Amino acid sequence: MTDERGIPRREFLKSAVAIGGTAAFSACLGREGVDVPIGPDNFSSYPQRQHAWNEALPRDDHGNVVAPNHRVLLYLNYRREGQPNGDDRDQVETALRGIEHAYERSGDGLLLTVSYSPAYFDRFDESLPEGVDLTDPEALAPFEDPDLDTPDAVVHLASNTAQVVLGAEEALKGNKSTLNGVEQPDATLTDVFAVADRRTGFVGDGLPAENADDAKGVPADKVSENAPLFMGFKSGFKKNQASEDRVTIQSGPFTGATTQHISKLQLNLNQWYNQDDRWQREAKMFCPYHAENDVIEGAGDNLGTSSKIDDCRPTDETAREMGVVGHSQKSARARDDDDSPLILRRDFDSTDDGAASLHFLALQRRITDFVDTREAMNGTDITEQSAVGQRNNNGILQYIRTERRGNFLVPPRSLRSLPPAQPAGDAQEVTHESS
Template sequence: MKRSSRSLSRRAFVRSAVAIGGASALAACLDRESEADIPSGLEPDELETLPERQHAWTEYERTDEHGNSIAPEHHVALHLEYVGDGPDAMTEERETVESAYETLERAYSRGSDGLLFTVGYGPAYFDRFEESLPDPVDVPEPESLSPIEDPELDSYDGLIHLASDHGSAILSAEEALRGDLETLNGVEVDGSLEGIFEVAERRTGFIGEGLPADNQSGIDGIPDSEPVSEDAPLFMGFKSGFKKSQATEDRVTIQEGPFADGTTTHLSLIRLHLNQWYEQDSREIRERKMFCPAHAEENRVEGAGHNLGDSNQVGGCAERTLEDAKEHGMVGHAQKSARAREDGRPIILRRDFNSTDNDEAALHFLCHQRSIDDFVATRAAMTGSDIAEESAITARMNNGILQYMTVRRRANYLVPPRRHRSLPLPNPA
């Protein structure tokens, strides 16, 4: 549905405020958004009704006519460094941090219209303990995953992912976590991360129909001559996150041990180079490279692809990946990725979003999976090195959408169940 210019203008302003961050941005954001429109959270004695799975977002998000989840529009990823007094002091620190997270849950309802968040911990956090993580949990150091990439490998202690349709909710939550607010949506702030975690890096982003088109002007990597369509939720012009093209939350949930009901998170920062994508490649080529050659030949995709329903419809294409590479000299991104499916369904749950941080077009590729090995397997299928070795396509050219992306950063995190989200021990049992 096409939005009014006034609505787009407000959303663009809020996006800019979220990207800037801080008290002044929050004040400016509240001039455009009313806190009265954001539903309050739970009473203290009701918090135990919340799901143990931090990543249980699906039932709290809006859905479209096909049952696909509609991701919250605004996102902030806070990368944390532990500055507390070490394992011996963590019992008291743990109570303070948990109070901070519970403040968010009391201030805002769980959902896109309120606030969704996850808290994860990287290998660097667990390295300070003598104990190791229990089987089957493993959070390996990030690594380069193909010969064509040379990313910086993050070593932060933690990651907080905040998401909401209201930019002011995210900014307020962030200020409260930093210890810079006394009340949050009418709730007294109890606890903060101050003196325990420092925000070492802040990344922001957005996703949703109209937002890429409304925020592309003057951004490096997006040509002004060919604007992104207004029905596109992402910079590359096509819909993502189809219900049947995602792993279920059950599939990405750790099933046993003290971290049962948790998950793992992989986060990549990917720089986008879309001048050729829009100025030289035809619409047909873009469909071939994003989905598969059959989608273009059969005119399956209308606009951004909302007509595809609850699936990207590449199941049959996956079986033809090598054949298409030899016959057409080109394969699709979704086509290659579908080769990593299990019983017909993907094994990772993507919750990525676009970014214009530093005035550069980028994608924050954030996904949950039961094991980081599931992401690595999916990424190998996505890279398609095996297809390149047996056909005329190369490691980059005509190999899905690889030539339009540069992986800048990689990181892995364990997202514990809610009961262990605050300064977890490696083996809390």
């Protein structure tokens, strides 16, 4: 849809989210033409698990969760030295509840999480409980040298409605006294935190193609009009994702929490589309069997609830006989004893800094689960017994460059506002004065 200004509506909305600010928010109000219901006065029905988004999101025809289109990541540093105090905790919680009052918790409304880094927890005398596996970020392959993100916290805002993520962000910064007709509290997030970085992005059918012109290195007219991601294929199949239960910490003072890894991956789309043909892209994203047997139609909607990796031949056999292995084929080897994937992906594309990239956001019970999944993706064992290279013909490794990595803990809702390292009692029982 193009309006009288000649700019496609969805392209404008994505650009507005990337730019941010009150002017972009006001512009979205005039372009989206949607009414988002306000949130409740009482949040007792909200799940303790901040990351429990799936029930609030729509499904496609196959039952796969449809990810929110628009995203903002706010990287934050606590303004005080030492341990947080009660006043700051109450201020953060009050600010968060302000935007939750303004927008309902849904795909078209607002979904959010607040997470904390190992650097944040280093300020406490006590260590995190033994059951919380939150390690410092590090390079996870011999060929990468990423910058390591160590802010104190990250707020993840998500919605199908651009004005929602922009409005929520501006209210948290104290730039909106009224949001969606709801008066906002005087308390602001930025009174307690300084914004260290802001990252944005999008995911959804057609959005990458509509925004390809915003990024250098994206071949003209090569990204499918139906693809939800820059590399042309869908992801997030139900059977290839860990469940929210699987990624949730099950015991201890952080019961209901999860860990989160966020990496920024630069994409080499010129090589992906211009050097490789469709057969190679299918073989490297999924597996050679899929390419040989025309398993995938378009972006892969026909695959249903899984990428059908079980149909592929064993990875080591494929590597020896074909000289190429698929990304999904390798990654699927990282499963638990119940044959469940270890991570729940909520990643999205971006044109931040004028380049095509992917913010790879993964949730898992332990950071070790992500490390194990990445090890499977690296395929080092495969390279040692075949002609597959360290990166060449090794899934999609030659087309991505890891620029940044960060690890975080997403505490339960009752501990989301400046949590201590060792909460007293069960997480379910913790309350705030602002409740």
